[in-house]
Amino acid sequence: MSRIADHTVTAPDRVAQVRSAWRAAWDQGEVDALDDLLSPSYVRRRGPAGTPQDREQFKESIRAVREAFPDLRTEIEDVVEEGDGLAVRWRSTGRHTGAFLGVPPTGRPVEVSGATFARFGGGAVTEEWVTFDSRQLLEALGIITTAHGAAVDSDLVRGVHRKFITGVTVVTTDDDGTPRGLAVNAFSSISLDPPMVLVCVQRSSSTHPALHRASHLGISILAAEQLDVAKVFAGKGDDKFDRIAWTPGAFGPPLIDGACARLEVEIGERLEAGSHTVFTGRVVSACHTDLAPLVYSGGGFFDISHTAPLPW
Ligand SMILES: Cc1cc2nc3c(=O)[nH]c(=O)nc-3n(C[C@H](O)[C@H](O)[C@H](O)COP(=O)(O)O)c2cc1C
Known part of the structure; x- marks a missing residue:
């Protein structure tokens, strides 16, 4: 690396400097090697929603990635330079042997590729924008799945689901003053502390x-x-809420009068899974009554209030 006295790095050196600092930090964990490359006022941005990182936060995030993927290897596949800007196309591979994004080690090989655009000022990188395919990472860690060809006949799977007994819920929301909702039996408790639940809603639903x-x-x-x-809610139409009695909940969503239990949920994640979106969320209000629930089984509806409990 050749530097001239006023610490201005001549353009041809930038590529070599990026390659060597990158290899030291990402592949060997020597994150302080970035101090020569990144200005003290360095800011790293990841898309409009991402929180910008300063130099120390970026170094800390590299340490966290390396703890989860200790054998991390990053290939710089392309570097393009123009004026004060330098673009890098990269590909990282590593085995997931430490907790990452709350996911315990899976032992899986993970590959992520992306691009980084760096702007130089005064001989060091002052700003960086990074973009990568987070789906690739989340899928490799098993956080999300992308629908692939069906491995099992769908009629067979439908037959299996018919053996599972559920209740029937109406999932609702307030759409800028218009109440909307549909019948959903794909409802489940996730955790009690904190209280979290999920519902699965088909993307084709209105x-x-x-x-x-x-x-x-x-x-x-x-x-x-x-x-x-x-x-009413298993059907279609804009008049569903004109046909039944309902009351707005404290947090806005309409709640069905006469239901045996009611929850309001602050939506957390919206996970795309096959034809459905899985909405997870934190329960923010809850109430229940002594009324017996409506039961759905094998495509039919049942009143189980007169059934005899089995000895347990
Ligand atoms: C018992 C029962 C359970 C249902 N469960 C779900 C479900 O879990 N998720 C879903 O997206 N649709 C489910 N549906 C289908 C929707 O309620 C139905 O497609 C509805 O017409 C959608 O209305 P919308 O398009 O106005 O939102 C269920 C229907 C019934 C009868």
Whole structure:
């Protein structure tokens, strides 16, 4: 690396400097090697939603990645330079042997590729923009899945699902003053502390766009005598809420009157999975009654209030 007295790095050196600091920091964990390359006022940005990182935060994030992927290797596949700008196309590989993004080690090989655009000023990088395919990473860690060809016949799977007994909920949201909702049996508790639940909603549902942009959703678990309500919300139409009795919840979503239990949920993640979106969230209000729930099994609806409990 050749530097001249005023610490201005001549253009041909920049590529070599980036390559060597990059290899030291990412592949060998010598993050202080970045001090020569990155200005003290360095800012790293990742898309409009990402929180900018300063130099120390960036070094800390490299340490965290290396703890999760100790055998990390990064190939610089292309470097293009123009004026004060330098673009790098890179590809990183490593085995996931330490916790990362809350995921315990999976032992899986992970490959992520992306591009970084750096701007030089006064001989050092002052700003950097990084973009990479986060789907590739999340999928490799098993956080999300992309639908691949069906491995099992869908009728067979449908037959299996018919053996699973569920309740029936109405999942609702307030869409800028318009109540929207649909019947959902794909509802589950996730955790009690903190209280979290999930619902799965098909992207083709007309309620889906409103749910996707909402901050909160409502879940009303229907009572045995609410078969008519289930039919309304299993159907289509803009008049669903004109046909049943409902009350706005404290956080906005409409809640069905006469339901045996009702929740309001602050939406957390919206995970794309096959044809559906899995909405997870934190329960922010809850109430239940003594009414028996409506039961859905094998494509039919049941009132189980007169069934005998088995000895346990
Ligand atoms: C018992 C029952 C359970 C249902 N569960 C779900 C579900 O979990 N997720 C889903 O997206 N649709 C589910 N549906 C289908 C929707 O309620 C139905 O497609 C509805 O017409 C969608 O309305 P929308 O397009 O107005 O939102 C279920 C229907 C029934 C009858």
